[in-house]
Amino acid sequence: FQSAGFVRTSSRASSAMSMADGEFDFDVAIIGCGVGGHGAALHARAQDLKTAVFAGEDVGGTCVNRGCVPSKALLAASGRVREMRDTAHLESLGIEVGEVNYSREGIAAHAKNLANRVKGNLEMSLVGLGVDVVEGRGALTGKPHEVLDQKTGKVYTAKDIILAPGSIPFVPPGITVDEKTVYTSDGALELPFVPEWVAIVGSGYIGLEFSDVYTALGSEVTFIEALPLLMPTFDREIAKQAERLLIRERPIDYRTNVFASEVTPGIPGEKPVTIKMIDADTKEHVETLEVDACMVATGRVPNTANMGLEDAGIETQRGFVAVNGKMQVLTKHDGGDVLPGVWCIGDANGKMMLAHAASAQGISAVENIVGRPHEVDHAAVPAACFTHPEISMVGPTEEQAIEMAEKEGWTLGKSQGNFRANSKALAEGEGNGIAKVLFNKDTGKVVAVHIIGLHAADLIQECANAVAAGTTVQELSMMVHTHPTLSEVMDEAFKGAVGMSSH
Numbered sequence: 001f002q003s004a005g006f007v008r009t010s011s012r013a014s015s016a017m018s019m020a021d022g023e024f025d026f027d028v029a030i031i032g033c034g035v036g037g038h039g040a041a042l043h044a045r046a047q048d049l050k051t052a053v054f055a056g057e058d059v060g061g062t063c064v065n066r067g068c069v070p071s072k073a074l075l076a077a078s079g080r081v082r083e084m085r086d087t088a089h090l091e092s093l094g095i096e097v098g099e100v101n102y103s104r105e106g107i108a109a110h111a112k113n114l115a116n117r118v119k120g121n122l123e124m125s126l127v128g129l130g131v132d133v134v135e136g137r138g139a140l141t142g143k144p145h146e147v148l149d150q151k152t153g154k155v156y157t158a159k160d161i162i163l164a165p166g167s168i169p170f171v172p173p174g175i176t177v178d179e180k181t182v183y184t185s186d187g188a189l190e191l192p193f194v195p196e197w198v199a200i201v202g203s204g205y206i207g208l209e210f211s212d213v214y215t216a217l218g219s220e221v222t223f224i225e226a227l228p229l230l231m232p233t234f235d236r237e238i239a240k241q242a243e244r245l246l247i248r249e250r251p252i253d254y255r256t257n258v259f260a261s262e263v264t265p266g267i268p269g270e271k272p273v274t275i276k277m278i279d280a281d282t283k284e285h286v287e288t289l290e291v292d293a294c295m296v297a298t299g300r301v302p303n304t305a306n307m308g309l310e311d312a313g314i315e316t317q318r319g320f321v322a323v324n325g326k327m328q329v330l331t332k333h334d335g336g337d338v339l340p341g342v343w344c345i346g347d348a349n350g351k352m353m354l355a356h357a358a359s360a361q362g363i364s365a366v367e368n369i370v371g372r373p374h375e376v377d378h379a380a381v382p383a384a385c386f387t388h389p390e391i392s393m394v395g396p397t398e399e400q401a402i403e404m405a406e407k408e409g410w411t412l413g414k415s416q417g418n419f420r421a422n423s424k425a426l427a428e429g430e431g432n433g434i435a436k437v438l439f440n441k442d443t444g445k446v447v448a449v450h451i452i453g454l455h456a457a458d459l460i461q462e463c464a465n466a467v468a469a470g471t472t473v474q475e476l477s478m479m480v481h482t483h484p485t486l487s488e489v490m491d492e493a494f495k496g497a498v499g500m501s502s503h
């Protein structure tokens with residue numbers, strides 16, 4: 001795809017060259033080519049801006065190479081194994097199957113191949129659209145408009161610079177990661193082995209998705225969660241349902257309110273991994289576990305070291321770069337000034353660590369660069385956890401919405417749709433789950449939606465669009481949903497919000 005150093009691209013690239021006014025090498029230089037940087041680059045080219053990305057030899061970044069894409073491949077394959085081994089469920093549909101086996105190598109290869117394929121597509125799109133790809137890592141030099149290619153030492157100039165360096169796994173102190181028996185998602189996605197017993201430290205998105213993969217493939221899982229409740233960031237009612245459907249029905253146990261204070265790698269088949277745990281309040285030792293493997297899923301930290309931020313006068317907080325709503329970099333988190341011509345998007349600004357948020361912020365930054373003021377409405381950005389069944393959400397949890405309503409002086413309404421009353425879900429034999437709509441009773445506007453159930457990740461989009469557009473539950477209740485589809489779960493909730501029956 002690319003030769004060493006600076007990469008020449010297609011004829012569109014040279015037409016972009018001819019547009020440069022000569023003052024700068026590029027109109028926009030983007031540091032980091034994950035989904036954020038890639039989204040920004042494509043939108044910049046669509047505006048005919050002369051665009052470079054410093055890719056650090058990692059086109060696609062976390063999402064494509066070590067995140068969303070390979071994890072969804074593992075979830076898809078292992079999900080099928082779970083389904084085909086669920087004889088009771090299959091028998092209820094009139095299906096009989098024999099023994100179901102899988103090849104660990106085959107599943108791992110599916111994830112790897114998919115990541116490579118998507119990465120290849122991204123590379124081709126950059127070339128096709130005339131983005132100049134610099135292989136090396138980029139860094140600010142301390143002088144305005146300058147980016148250093150750390151591989152060749154060459155300095156390029158750009159009118160605007162977008163920082164998009166993403167994030168890396170956070171490993172708490174005391175935990176030794178060898179990426180073989182004690183690993184973060186980076187190592188886990190290669191599925192080097194399927195441990196009989198795996199401890200997962202952290203019950204957030206990554207922990208939950210991997211517990212789904214592991215239990216489907218035959219592992220037993222123990223969650224170790226620092227906070228008093230499992231899945232602490234999820235809506236409580238949804239977390240309770242998730243505990244029923246995704247934890248209690250599976251070979252999973254858990255410890256809460258404890259830290260994994262010391263984790264020592266083992267040797268597969270020879271020496272176990274040891275995990276010492278301390279009480280989160282008293283800090284006293286409570287238990288030591290010996291397991292086959294330990295996955296560390298305790299959040300992610302910005303990948304902003306060694307890119308010249310200090311030289312450029314940018315003060316980070318735990319590595320996060322402060323930005324305003326337009327994605328302009330602020331010199332400080334409290335009361336900093338806008339740094340002219342410098343923008344930061346994606347995981348590195350900490351606004352919302354999601355792939356689609358990163359690319360939306362990239363597009364938004366470019367809109368601002370070309371003089372069309374724009375801010376991403378983060379309250380309308382949906383999220384999903386791709387377990388079986390899936391969990392999805394947009395907006396605050398019910399607990400947060402209650403607080404918001406009290407503080408801002410409006411009345412919170414709540415309505416629920418149920419998968420057990422949905423013909424399509426029942427046809428699939430998948431009647432577990434709920435969809436909860438939270439709305440402002442005074443205006444009718446949707447504030448938040450939380451769903452757990454079959455294809456929840458797809459169902460949330462209609463709700464996110466409603467939040468973004470300010471659509472009311474009165475309007476939504478009159479919109480026609482296809483029969484028989486899962487979308488009628490939402491129809492039931494919208495109609496319920498205005499006192500109508502959907503049956």
Ligand SMILES: Cc1cc2nc3c(=O)[nH]c(=O)nc-3n(C[C@H](O)[C@H](O)[C@H](O)COP(=O)(O)OP(=O)(O)OC[C@H]3O[C@@H](n4cnc5c(N)ncnc54)[C@H](O)[C@@H]3O)c2cc1C
Pocket residue numbers: 031032033034035036037054055056057058059060061062063064066067068069071136137138139164165166167185206303306307345346347348352353354355356357358386
């Ligand atoms: C296991 C896992 C599963 C996930 N699943 C989902 C999901 O299903 N849905 C979802 O929305 N999100 C998911 N995420 C989160 C998602 O991957 C991130 O939110 C997203 O990748 C952030 O995009 P980004 O562009 O900000 O950063 P990244 O994707 O991290 O990309 C940043 C890139 O910049 C490069 N870089 C860093 N410094 C430099 C430099 N100085 N010069 C040049 N390059 C540099 C990095 O190497 C990297 O390639 C998942 C994450 C993980 C770990």
Ligand SMILES: NC(=O)c1ccc[n+]([C@@H]2O[C@H](COP(=O)([O-])OP(=O)(O)OC[C@H]3O[C@@H](n4cnc5c(N)ncnc54)[C@H](O)[C@@H]3O)[C@@H](O)[C@H]2O)c1
Pocket residue numbers: 172201202203204205206207209224225226227231232233258259260297298299300352353354383384385386
């Ligand atoms: N489907 C998706 O959209 C998806 C999937 C995976 C990851 N992601 C993104 O990646 C990011 C990282 O995911 P994650 O699951 O690692 O983080 P997370 O923040 O979702 O969850 C981390 C969990 O670890 C716990 N924890 C932290 N330190 C601990 C310790 N020392 N001991 C025990 N527990 C501890 C936290 O209380 C929390 O419950 C998230 O921000 C998420 O947005 C998204």
